[in-house]
Amino acid sequence: MTTKIIRRWGVLALVAVATIASTVLTTGPSYAADSAKVYVVQGLPGKTVDVAFDGHVVARGIKTAKVVGPFPIKSGQRKVTFSDNGKVLLERMFSVKPKSSWDVVVHLPAESKTKPAVTVFRNDLTAVPSGKAELVVAHTAQVPPADIRVDGKVLFKNVANGESLNLVVPVQTYKVAISPAGKSSPVLLGPVDLTVKGGALNRVYALGDPEDNTMNVAVHVIPTGNSGSSRPDRVDTGTGGQAAGVRSLASFWR
Template identity: 55%
Template sequence: MISLALAVIVAAVPAVLATQAEAASGGVLYVVQGLPGQSVDVQVDGKVVARGVAATKVIGPFSVPAGQRRITAVAGGKTLVDRRVAVGAGSNQDVVIHRPAAPTAAPVITTYPNKLGAVPKDKAAVRVAHTAAVGPADIRVNGKVLFANVANGESLDVVVPAGTYTVEIVPAGASGPVVLGPASLPLKAGYLTRVFAIGEPNSKTMNVAVGTIRLPGSGTGKPDMVDTGTGGQAVALMQERPSPLPLVALALLAGCAVLVTVRKVVRR
């Protein structure tokens, strides 16, 4: 069994790309190296912020001015990907360099905003992102399909009781083969844990990149009732996606999940 605890690599790179005045009105970036078998140099706005970054490593945080920031990954003198990402004032986001669903296609960059709001003191926030070179997949947690038909570039966010969960990834709608896992995923109370599936099954390079961010507050204890609502964006989301997250199963597993978000991102 893979232990994701061993995969938690958050490089404490002290690079600051903005002046103090710019950082106050700028944003924060983490860069996730999701290209197996390669070591890359990472540039932000043409400045090298890290060299020889191996797959699964998460580097940052980098404080940058708000606006369009240029992210470049270089290996062996060759530019693998060069894209601009939007940085808003006060924003915090992950920038993932990875392959699209087609394993032979050129690398892409996908960004994910980090939600840094407080959670109840006994809860943990977690994001699972599909950034592997494989088609739509189901994510099983403790043996149950909780995140169904997740496409490359999509992510899911959930708040659950702190603890250790067993995670597997299988092709959408199938019981196997298992393309990643089973993996033991420890979730610590008061932290946002970000999990990125990377690699490609046929080349046996499937792996995970994991990073954690301590959340700014402890929140409150377990609520007596959670009003999930019946309309608005939740209804639109269920109409848009034929295989929504089975909230009943999540409730049985987590006991008290207080937030679930399915997010489709736009690549650059």
């Protein structure tokens, strides 16, 4: 089973690299006075999903690993509903602020194959320095907490389902690998080459369940523009997990 899982991860990783290289950037921010922009990421394997906000259907037939939007949503408390073939899979309340951008991800949680979860990620569309890109990797697959290696170094430890990590990095190709938290093997993903787009937020979502051979990836790229600086101005640890040697990361990426 482990060999099959690793092989499947490797194939999907190569797909992810190709996808990032060819993804058409979605529209950048342009907001009404009291609205937000919301994208939907479909992370449920084997489902074709319809999505509604506050009872109004905004998209139908969203396949696994697809990103749709942006949808202008009035700020405040909103309700999102996901359904498949007319059957409601999940309803969830979430909150958005005016003139902001969000990814709403429906996915499998770590503890269940049948009860989906929703995780909402705010998109930081701050302009990145010239020659740089913002890279965000989100764990939305049904796998245990994992360590993430970049160019052979463990940069983030114990990233759990529903968490993400983000870095501002030079525009180039990196070797990325993922393994179970605290272990160097088995390698669940890679190492594979990952090329990021400059002047943009590059989001990569891990999706699915390796035991069912449904692992997949979704890629979402949103233009941010450049700030003109030639050096990274921030190194973040994301929404969860722990960074290994955060204080040394800025010099690592230069």
